[in-house]
Amino acid sequence: MSLLKLDNLCKFYGEDETLVKAVDSVNLTVEEGEFIAILGASGSGKSTLLHMIGCVDKPTIGHVYLNSQDIYALNDSKQSKLRRESISIVYQFYNLIPTLNVVENITLPLDLSRKKVDQEYLDELLKLLKLEDRKKHLPNELSGGEQQRVAIGRALITRPNIILADEPTGNLDSKNSLEVMNILKRANAIYKQTIIMVTHDEELAKYAKRIITMKDGNIV
Amino acid sequence: MKILNKLTYDYLKLNKKKCIATLVSIILITVLLFSVGIFVSTIRKTALDAVIAEDGTKHVLFSEQDYSNYSILNSDENIKSIEITCLIDIINDELSIESIDDSLWDSISISKGRIPNNTNEIVISSAYASTYNLDVSFFIGEKEVVGIYNNSTLKNDLYTAFTKEVDYNNRTVNFYVTYKNIFNIYDKIYNTADNLRLSYSIVMGHKSYAHTWVNSSYLALLGQFANNNIKLGVYALIFFVLFITSLFCILIVRNSFTINLVERKKQFATLRSIGASKAQIFKMVIIEAFMLSIIAIPIGIILSIIFFNLIILVFNNILENIIEPLSIYYYPSLIIISLLFIIFTIFTSAFVPALKASKISPISGIKPVYNLKKSREKYPLINKLFGPIGVLAYKNTKRNKNKFNSSIISMSISIILFITFSFLINNIVIASEDVLLEDFDISINIPDDSVLYNEILSIPEIDEVITYKSAYLYYDNGKFPEEDMDSLLLVGVDNNYYQEHYDNGIYVINAPDDINEFVLYDNEYNYVYTVSGFRESSDMLEFIHINSPVMVVDFDTYNTILTNYSYDYVWSREYNIGINTDKPEVFDRYMEEIINDFPELDINYINYAYYNYEARQILLAIKFVCYTIIGAIAILSISAMFNSLNTNIITREKEFAMLRSMGLSKKDLNKLLIYEGIFLGIKTLIISLIISIILIFGMGKLIKLLNISSLKNLIFPTKYVIIAIVILIALIFLVIMYSKNKIKNNNIVDAIKNENI
Ligand SMILES: Nc1ncnc2c1ncn2[C@@H]1O[C@H](COP(=O)(O)OP(=O)(O)OP(=O)(O)O)[C@@H](O)[C@H]1O
Ligand SMILES: [Mg+2]
Numbered sequence: 001m002s003l004l005k006l007d008n009l010c011k012f013y014g015e016d017e018t019l020v021k022a023v024d025s026v027n028l029t030v031e032e033g034e035f036i037a038i039l040g041a042s043g044s045g046k047s048t049l050l051h052m053i054g055c056v057d058k059p060t061i062g063h064v065y066l067n068s069q070d071i072y073a074l075n076d077s078k079q080s081k082l083r084r085e086s087i088s089i090v091y092q093f094y095n096l097i098p099t100l101n102v103v104e105n106i107t108l109p110l111d112l113s114r115k116k117v118d119q120e121y122l123d124e125l126l127k128l129l130k131l132e133d134r135k136k137h138l139p140n141e142l143s144g145g146e147q148q149r150v151a152i153g154r155a156l157i158t159r160p161n162i163i164l165a166d167e168p169t170g171n172l173d174s175k176n177s178l179e180v181m182n183i184l185k186r187a188n189a190i191y192k193q194t195i196i197m198v199t200h201d202e203e204l205a206k207y208a209k210r211i212i213t214m215k216d217g218n219i220v
Numbered sequence: 221m222k223i224l225n226k227l228t229y230d231y232l233k234l235n236k237k238k239c240i241a242t243l244v245s246i247i248l249i250t251v252l253l254f255s256v257g258i259f260v261s262t263i264r265k266t267a268l269d270a271v272i273a274e275d276g277t278k279h280v281l282f283s284e285q286d287y288s289n290y291s292i293l294n295s296d297e298n299i300k301s302i303e304i305t306c307l308i309d310i311i312n313d314e315l316s317i318e319s320i321d322d323s324l325w326d327s328i329s330i331s332k333g334r335i336p337n338n339t340n341e342i343v344i345s346s347a348y349a350s351t352y353n354l355d356v357s358f359f360i361g362e363k364e365v366v367g368i369y370n371n372s373t374l375k376n377d378l379y380t381a382f383t384k385e386v387d388y389n390n391r392t393v394n395f396y397v398t399y400k401n402i403f404n405i406y407d408k409i410y411n412t413a414d415n416l417r418l419s420y421s422i423v424m425g426h427k428s429y430a431h432t433w434v435n436s437s438y439l440a441l442l443g444q445f446a447n448n449n450i451k452l453g454v455y456a457l458i459f460f461v462l463f464i465t466s467l468f469c470i471l472i473v474r475n476s477f478t479i480n481l482v483e484r485k486k487q488f489a490t491l492r493s494i495g496a497s498k499a500q501i502f503k504m505v506i507i508e509a510f511m512l513s514i515i516a517i518p519i520g521i522i523l524s525i526i527f528f529n530l531i532i533l534v535f536n537n538i539l540e541n542i543i544e545p546l547s548i549y550y551y552p553s554l555i556i557i558s559l560l561f562i563i564f565t566i567f568t569s570a571f572v573p574a575l576k577a578s579k580i581s582p583i584s585g586i587k588p589v590y591n592l593k594k595s596r597e598k599y600p601l602i603n604k605l606f607g608p609i610g611v612l613a614y615k616n617t618k619r620n621k622n623k624f625n626s627s628i629i630s631m632s633i634s635i636i637l638f639i640t641f642s643f644l645i646n647n648i649v650i651a652s653e654d655v656l657l658e659d660f661d662i663s664i665n666i667p668d669d670s671v672l673y674n675e676i677l678s679i680p681e682i683d684e685v686i687t688y689k690s691a692y693l694y695y696d697n698g699k700f701p702e703e704d705m706d707s708l709l710l711v712g713v714d715n716n717y718y719q720e721h722y723d724n725g726i727y728v729i730n731a732p733d734d735i736n737e738f739v740l741y742d743n744e745y746n747y748v749y750t751v752s753g754f755r756e757s758s759d760m761l762e763f764i765h766i767n768s769p770v771m772v773v774d775f776d777t778y779n780t781i782l783t784n785y786s787y788d789y790v791w792s793r794e795y796n797i798g799i800n801t802d803k804p805e806v807f808d809r810y811m812e813e814i815i816n817d818f819p820e821l822d823i824n825y826i827n828y829a830y831y832n833y834e835a836r837q838i839l840l841a842i843k844f845v846c847y848t849i850i851g852a853i854a855i856l857s858i859s860a861m862f863n864s865l866n867t868n869i870i871t872r873e874k875e876f877a878m879l880r881s882m883g884l885s886k887k888d889l890n891k892l893l894i895y896e897g898i899f900l901g902i903k904t905l906i907i908s909l910i911i912s913i914i915l916i917f918g919m920g921k922l923i924k925l926l927n928i929s930s931l932k933n934l935i936f937p938t939k940y941v942i943i944a945i946v947i948l949i950a951l952i953f954l955v956i957m958y959s960k961n962k963i964k965n966n967n968i969v970d971a972i973k974n975e976n977i
Contacts (some may be wrong), residue, residue: 029396030298051583054493055582056493056581056582056583057582057583058490058581058583071476076497076498076499077498077499080492080496080497080500081495081497082495083492083493083494083495083497084494084495085495088494089494091493094489095486095490095493097227097231097486097487097490097491099227099231099234100223100226100227100230104223104226108223108494109494109495111222111224112494112495112496112500113493113495118741138469143928178773185370197750
């Protein structure tokens, strides 16, 4: 049984002349513990696909099955639980809460599900993400790259089954990029977390075990 | 949950200015609702005090009953107490001696002397005492006066003296009955009356038993009514007023919540996308309402207490020496009800926005999902009138529908409320002026005598005088001589006054339908004159209470009609003189002399000056209360409008920063705001004026239907419509000037950076 199964997944915007097929009939199966990179030109539908997998954007047509369960058939509280505990997304635009500091932003998903923060793991993440000196900073006091790393921390803190990362290194220099990749790789290797990562960088894509290329909403 | 509280708290702390709008609206509605609570509480207490002083607290009186019926009442399990009075003697054919239960002495306030110890001692009313110059220790017949009472809440007249209780056996007595529980008391009273075998008739839709007096004013104030229709009417009225006020309050508060939440859409969406449930978001908003209430409600309560004390202070001052000063009373139950109502209003207001916030989709936080209508329209007219900035402004108002609509709604509600209330209150003030004020300070009614008339007009203190002459005549009703003729009051008015008020026709009120000309006769049935071509007029309300037809003509016509008929042939020929004067006391003295000079003539002289003074004070008090209400509504409306406009602009800081960063000059931005204001104002005015006019005509129809005669000539509140328009325009520009300073140059980068976090 596969972990994830995308069945004829479509996302359309607009109608008639303005119709945009952002994602068009995508079929894909993902096994537990895979590390997948999605490559593709800008506007090819990568982010849209990721959002649909991450249970935040309802498909126009088609289904997303997680452990054979259609996630968009679940009720809201089950969906919320899924987002809190099973799937994490690192957004292309980081979506941090401006009034919360770095640590509070990272631990937010745990707080939402009223879970205790694993202090050791948090410290480890902060160290890995090079955010130890920025713990009390608010998002607008951080650089773009630092904000991105906070978003990655927030995705990892719950140790989710699936990590979806939308250009997680888009704002980082090559050294930092490599370190983020190592974090993801480690998560994949040690914790058997399934990772789907969108990137423009073919070099970074090589970290993945499987590479998917998208064009005009389709997998090629 | 803690983290969500923190988020709310942070938001409130960081956005104090934006929250102040919500805070202010909660404070305002608290002031409004709490003041209503205190008002009702005070009025009820005042009314209850007055009713108890007059009628006491006994529920019902069964009079002239056989004492043997006592057992029937005693076995009635609804009854708490039965108290008895009994007529035992009548002295000098006029003074009733009533023996009363010892417990009933509470109902009689003895001003002098003491309570009788036996049936040879009595207390008499102070009115009776002063009529016959009686005092304590005087004897009336065998009975000794031991006390004088000035007031009793028992159902007796002033010719009643009270004495100690006697053995009631075999006597006819009166039972004062008090029930255990007032709930559905009329059914219990009817039940008791049936048991006493009393007969009843239906009066004004409810049972009215013989020998039964019900303390209905007292029971009404406790919420019990005999007539179900009245009960329904009272409750419907209360419900209607509560409904309107709460609707207004809910809309105001809801509006400020909505505007506040709109800009946090992204935050809620982000929380949703990392797994916050709908319930958690919902709770967040409700907790925000709670936090704001904790600050706002106490402030509102304190303000309304201060406000109400001020009103009562001024009110008592105006009516000093005219009525007993009112004192504020807080019924705990009413105060608690208004508090609950306030809390209910706030949370109802927060409920819908909270629900909306919880329904925000996660994806809308990841990338902005604007609810924009893509329109390719070019709006050539607006382009011509206002240029490209105008088009941008117009598109903004069209595309940001939610935000602008909530501003339009709250402003329209405010204007509608202001205009309709002004309409009602203005007409109430005018009607009470009509009812309360006598037209003249002095009214003199004399027989038709020119010497006397000239004497009166030569009094030097006259400022203004209007005379009308009147006489009764017969007119042919077509039945003479089989039956008598009918009579008509002919009124001649000062020529000048007549020309001002009646445009030279002959006017008649109360004319029989089948008569189109009046053939007039004197009291010997000699033909006098024929009047045809008269008109009906509604402008003669001062004669409406006269049953016969009243014909109004000018002096010339009056004299023509009556030239050949001496006083003896036309009965009740009179002069009515209305005079205004600054010195009513001096006038009194002149009139006294004149009355002495003409002892044989019947002179009816009434000085209304003091009455008019009192009436003017009462009117002033009515106006004061009414205009305070209008003022309060205006303040509430203005702040609601200011709130929604200001928040609308403040929450678009980022949008403006973007526009600025793309090269829109400060001047252009101002233009944009002003144009938006213009479009907003025009839309608001159109909506609110149309609805107000419909409501006003509806109310006018309703008042006509209810046939409230004193509210016959309703006046359209043109003045207040203009005031509303001016306030709206001034406010829009004020807000734009006020908030444009908030959008500063150096904010551009900050605002844009924030957008992408
Ligand atoms: N709300 C929307 N309305 C209309 N079209 C949209 C909307 N959102 C996305 N699109 C279109 O869908 C397509 C796919 O968008 P998506 O964001 O998935 O691209 P992407 O592959 O992530 O691009 P990038 O590499 O630039 O991030 C694009 O052509 C975009 O214009
Ligand atoms: Mg993308």
